[in-house]
Amino acid sequence: xxxxxxxxxxxxxxxxxxxxxxxxxxxxxxxxxxxxxxxxxxxxxxxxxxxxxxxxxxxxxxxxxxxxxxxxxxxxxxxxxxxxxxxxxxxxxxxxxxxxxxxxxxxxxxxxxxxxxxxxxxxxxxxxxxxxxxxxxxxxxxxxxxxxxxxxxxxxxxxxxxxxxxxxxxxxxxxxxxxxxxxxxxxxxxxxxxxxxxxxxxxxxxxxxxxxxxxxxxxxxxxxxxxxxx
Amino acid sequence: xxxxxxxxxxxxxxxxxxxxxxxxxxxxxxxxxxxxxxxxxxxxxxxxxxxxxxxxxxxxxxxxxxxxxxxxxxxxxxxxxxxxxxxxxxxxxxxxxxxxxxxxxxxxxxxxxxxxxxxxxxxxxxxxxxxxxxxxxxxxxxxxxxxxxxxxxxxxxxxxxxxxxxxxxxxxxxxxxxxxxxxxxxxxxxxxxxxxxxxxxxxxxxxxxxxxxxxxxxxxxxxxxxxxxxxxxxxxxxxxxxxxxxxxxxxxxxxxxxxxxxxxxxxxxxxxxxxxxxxxxxxxxxxxxxxxxxxxxxxxxxxxxxxxxxxxxxxxxxxxxxxxxxxxxxxxxxxxxxxxxxxxxxxxxxxxxxxxxxxxxxxxxxxxxxxxxxxxxxxxxxxxxxxxxxxxxxxxxxxxxxxx
Ligand SMILES: Nc1ncnc2c1ncn2[C@@H]1O[C@H](COP(=O)(O)OP(=O)(O)O)[C@@H](O)[C@H]1O
Ligand SMILES: [Mg+2]
Numbered sequence: 001x002x003x004x005x006x007x008x009x010x011x012x013x014x015x016x017x018x019x020x021x022x023x024x025x026x027x028x029x030x031x032x033x034x035x036x037x038x039x040x041x042x043x044x045x046x047x048x049x050x051x052x053x054x055x056x057x058x059x060x061x062x063x064x065x066x067x068x069x070x071x072x073x074x075x076x077x078x079x080x081x082x083x084x085x086x087x088x089x090x091x092x093x094x095x096x097x098x099x100x101x102x103x104x105x106x107x108x109x110x111x112x113x114x115x116x117x118x119x120x121x122x123x124x125x126x127x128x129x130x131x132x133x134x135x136x137x138x139x140x141x142x143x144x145x146x147x148x149x150x151x152x153x154x155x156x157x158x159x160x161x162x163x164x165x166x167x168x169x170x171x172x173x174x175x176x177x178x179x180x181x182x183x184x185x186x187x188x189x190x191x192x193x194x195x196x197x198x199x200x201x202x203x204x205x206x207x208x209x210x211x212x213x214x215x216x217x218x219x220x221x222x223x224x225x226x227x228x229x230x
Numbered sequence: 231x232x233x234x235x236x237x238x239x240x241x242x243x244x245x246x247x248x249x250x251x252x253x254x255x256x257x258x259x260x261x262x263x264x265x266x267x268x269x270x271x272x273x274x275x276x277x278x279x280x281x282x283x284x285x286x287x288x289x290x291x292x293x294x295x296x297x298x299x300x301x302x303x304x305x306x307x308x309x310x311x312x313x314x315x316x317x318x319x320x321x322x323x324x325x326x327x328x329x330x331x332x333x334x335x336x337x338x339x340x341x342x343x344x345x346x347x348x349x350x351x352x353x354x355x356x357x358x359x360x361x362x363x364x365x366x367x368x369x370x371x372x373x374x375x376x377x378x379x380x381x382x383x384x385x386x387x388x389x390x391x392x393x394x395x396x397x398x399x400x401x402x403x404x405x406x407x408x409x410x411x412x413x414x415x416x417x418x419x420x421x422x423x424x425x426x427x428x429x430x431x432x433x434x435x436x437x438x439x440x441x442x443x444x445x446x447x448x449x450x451x452x453x454x455x456x457x458x459x460x461x462x463x464x465x466x467x468x469x470x471x472x473x474x475x476x477x478x479x480x481x482x483x484x485x486x487x488x489x490x491x492x493x494x495x496x497x498x499x500x501x502x503x504x505x506x507x508x509x510x511x512x513x514x515x516x517x518x519x520x521x522x523x524x525x526x527x528x529x530x531x532x533x534x535x536x537x538x539x540x541x542x543x544x545x546x547x548x549x550x551x552x553x554x555x556x557x558x559x560x561x562x563x564x565x566x567x568x569x570x571x572x573x574x575x576x577x578x579x580x581x582x583x584x585x586x587x588x589x590x591x592x593x594x595x596x597x598x599x600x601x602x603x604x605x606x607x608x609x610x611x612x613x614x615x616x617x618x619x620x621x622x623x624x625x626x627x628x629x630x631x632x633x634x
Contacts, residue, residue: 107544
């Protein structure tokens with residue numbers, strides 16, 4: 001469903017060339033819970049940003065459901081992100097001036113195919129699903145990091161994306177909250193057959209991934225099914 | 231840009247104003263309100279002064295049209311025929327003559343050089359509201375003789391010592407007192423003070439007024455001439471129309487409208503006013519634009535990362551632009567709204583308590599058009615000030631913004 005061919009992203013810092021991503025080729029299937037692991041600076045975020053259409057590669061190809069997404073115009077990419085992709089960031093990145101409910105509803109409000117009623121119902125349902133419905137009128141700063149990250153997942157899921165991206169979603173959380181967040185991803189993947197691509201560099205996270213791709217210096221060093229996943 | 235996008239932009243803008251720094255929002259609104267007030271106040275005050283002067287010139291000096299002697303001549307002659315002719319013309323409410331003579335007033339120990347003006351009290355009432363400005367006693371009757379009305383500054387105040395006076399006066403004349411007037415031609419007569427008036431227009435207030443028949447006694451003959459004739463137009467008639475009419479129907483004297491006269495006298499004054507008005511307009515626009523620009527630029531700089539995130543989750547550039555542009559628009563609209571209220575309050579206050587000087591009275595003269603034009607100018611300036619930084623930040627590369 002996602003076909004990545006010889007993807008490269010080079011940065012030029014004066015005379016120095018940084019090969020953030022140095023020829024990655026991967027296929028990712030529908031419904032997979034894929035972990036991208038590797039040391040800091042190995043190119044995980046770069047890869048995720050390229051797949052999320054937030055950045056353009058130096059060379060290579062990305063096909064999503066047969067569509068050459070790199071050939072889309074800027075506006076088409078925005079709409080593709082809105083309709084097909086969900087994104088969870090390391091630092092929650094909720095809009096601080098919006099309530100939890102408003103934060104979750106925001107991407108749904110922009111969709112032409114959602115009525116106001118639907119937006120309300122979907123946002124309500126997803127907040128209920130993550131167990132934070134009673135906090136829906138609170139502002140982000142009134143919630144703990146773990147709670148904010150769960151709301152951020154709800155925001156990413158409200159439009160039922162084809163692919164859910166998460167870039168080190170537990171990096172700012174303690175292990176208890178991390179576990180809760182990982183469980184939530186696990187459940188979403190199980191219940192909704194949601195494709196999830198998650199970046200992590202914590203070794204103990206790998207028990208959640210069906211498949212693990214390891215990066216080093218912008219290259220794939222290993223790629224395989226994780227038989228210890230639960 | 232659809233309805234949903236605009237709704238989201240509006241929600242984001244509103245929440246940012248509601249839940250962001252309240253004091254900075256409030257301060258910005260106050261600054262816009264002050265700028266609006268500044269833009270409107272001075273021009274309004276100058277217009278008020280101008281309007282006040284025009285009204286008083288019409289009321290106490292000229293009426294609507296002034297008929298004065300041909301060049302080289304001292305008087306308007308053939309007075310009765312001329313008055314009859316003017317009074318018979320359509321659009322003329324009334325024409326009335328004026329003749330002044332230099333004289334010395336004597337009252338107790340005081341002496342004062344003034345100009346004594348003769349009027350026809352009955353006709354004068356149609357042209358000048360002076361009859362309604364009596365502060366003591368009463369106005370002249372048509373055939374009064376030996377009676378005089380005098381301006382309050384001429385009458386003076388008995389409680390003020392002579393050396394402390396703002397201008398020389400008779401030192402406290404009261405109604406019923408007798409004053410002696412000695413004319414330049416040597417004619418001297420005692421008059422009873424019938425009334426004291428105060429018009430708030432200095433050249434009138436420094437006069438002494440007698441009836442036409444009294445002046446005939448001074449001159450020792452029937453007065454078939456006058457220094458000038460003031461003409462009042464009926465409501466709805468243009469001054470220019472009356473002037474053209476008079477000239478067409480054989481008035482060979484020098485005919486001028488109030489407008490003609492004011493243009494000569496006030497032309498340069500109005501020009502200075504116009505410059506000051508322009509400066510206050512430009513200053514208002516610049517301050518508003520700069521303040522709004524800075525406020526919103528700071529906001530966008532502080533929100534770069536958040537903007538990157540929003541764009542990453544599928545919010546379009548245009549929505550981002552309007553989110554920040556609309557914040558400025560909302561603050562500007564509120565600021566202008568409070569500015570309008572503030573100036574309206576000032577206008578009402580100044581209407582009740584005008585700024586008074588011996589020469590003129592000033593209030594705020596503002597038409598709905600003034601409010602509208604200034605609001606619109608300030609609004610457009612705000613839109614530019616808000617949308618320029620908003621547009622810039624919405625174009626920023628997502629990567630750069632997110633990693634900020
Ligand atoms: N905007 C950039 N300019 C220059 N180098 C960059 C930029 N972004 C990332 N890099 C470099 O690319 C490499 C990969 O970065 P990244 O994908 O963020 O790594 P990871 O997420 O695995 O920690 C790093 O060496 C990083 O310094
Ligand atoms: Mg990273």
